[in-house]
Amino acid sequence: MSTEIEYKKVFGRPESLKDNPTHYCPGCGHSIAHRLVAECLDEMGLREDTIGVPPVGCAVLAYNYFNFDMVEAPHGRALAVATGVKRVHPDKFVLTYQGDGDLAAIGAAETIHAANRGERISAIFINNAIYGMTGGQMAPTTLLGQNATTAPRGRDARLHGQPIDISSMLAICGGVVFVERCALTTIKQIRKAKKAIKKSFQCQLDDLGFSLVELLSPCPTNWKMPVKAAWDWVNEEMVKTYPLGLIKDTTGYEDKK
């Protein structure tokens, strides 16, 4: 009679993630977002067919962490680069992973037009209301009153304009089939985010059009907050400006409960 215990693996590193420690700060949303993207690619069997485009921003080195083909884009131009890739390989899976400065400021034109053309691309949009990589300057998404190194007295609507809700702007574009906003700061929201990312990937597989998942993401370092306070700030403050939930869905998918 055997006395060996059988172990069943219940948790591990997704194949779509390399076995490399990341450079992200403790409590940063990028690491969680990476893991979600990787799990979705694994579960949908897409890793070997994927070409990803990281941003210029804190996730510029994403190709050191993601275990699939990736190509760098200049700051803001990920969706233009992704357009070129996807047009050459319509049968491959193409995603961009972009910060709020990248996607909504310097790359706003590329974002709007790739979306409006209905490029068959899935965009993962990390909104942390700040320029993380360059050290905490104001982003187009910075909240009113929020301090930034270039808005030391806080964002002032008269001086800097209102925070931009680019996801809602994109939702009115004809080529866009699915937009959802989730947060990376509660278990429930993280699970929702994963579902939304999968749905976005499915839109591309089914050749429906452009889709985007916005992820409200803590940046404790540049918000100058302890991790717990930063996560609470997402859940209590950020969501007031960027309400969570579905923004557009013309997929016709019946959501499985």
Add this chain to the structure above:
Amino acid sequence: MPSEKMLMNGSQTVGEAAVRAGCRYYFGYPITPQNELPEYLSARMPEVGGTFIQGESEVASINMVLGASVAGARTMTSSSSPGISLKQEGISYMAGMELPAVIVNMMRGGPGLGNIAPSAADYFQATRGGAHGDYRTPVLAPAGGQELVDLTFEAFDLADKYRNPVMLLGDGLMGQVMEPVVFPDFIDLKDLPEKDWALRGCKGREARAIFSMILGQQGELYRHNLDLQKKYDRITAEEQRWETKYAEDAELIVVAYGTAARIAESAIEDLKAEGINAGLFRPISLWPFPLPALRELSKEIPKVAVFELCLGQMVEDVILSVGERAEIYFHGVPGGLIPTPAEVAEFLRSTVKGDGKVGRRMEV
């Protein structure tokens, strides 16, 4: 089979040549005087199973080119001067990432919005990299007509051979003038060399990334730049192109490229009747500049007259080539006016006489 002889304007000629050279992905934004090129390809690409996208800007277009290139395709964009300025960041990235593509610049007058008349004022930008960083792009300068076809083919081959962006440098006149051309047969895409570096998904191999950012504290970027420089040195050694005409018995050598060379050639022919024998040295690759060839020629012919459709850019490369071996004279016509052969003939007469009436002697 090669095509029949066809009458087409220069922009359309480049478009058809690109398609036959295996380009199936074009991305561009309208700007005069090269709109006939995107217009032509918007109709032509779907006929050959290719893709034409009118980007939302030149910035977007060059980055679509970057994406199509990294995916392994022959790809092209085109514009005119202000639009080429906007493409520069993308070109620098492609140089750093070693991605092939063809960029067409049908130059117009600047600075700023300038005007839509032909010009050659982007020589510095084209031959010195154009954007930030220590990089070069080969620049081919056709003189119009059949050469637009031939150099479009060469531009794609060079780009793939060296994994580097290549610029085809024409001007607004060349883009719009109709000339008879013959096109070679279509390249079979299956005959193009395999790009084993391209990104197509990682099935059957390790995942891979292509990027220009090179961090690391052990001199990684330093070594990358040295490697790039080795490639540029190879291009410099192997890819110089030029044409010499009427050089036997010449007392004067005229250096001009592109449209300026066509005008200069007419002037040279007119002067023969007056007993003035001038030769033409026409650089075809502007980078790498055919420096040794011009140096040799200037050892035999003691006067060099440089004519440009700008106020003096290529002349600096001529000075680098010729040095003190010969007297160097310069005459330039800035963008906005198209000079006549008679004006160039005046410059050449003045150079022969050394009377300083048209053009100026360059200090070396």
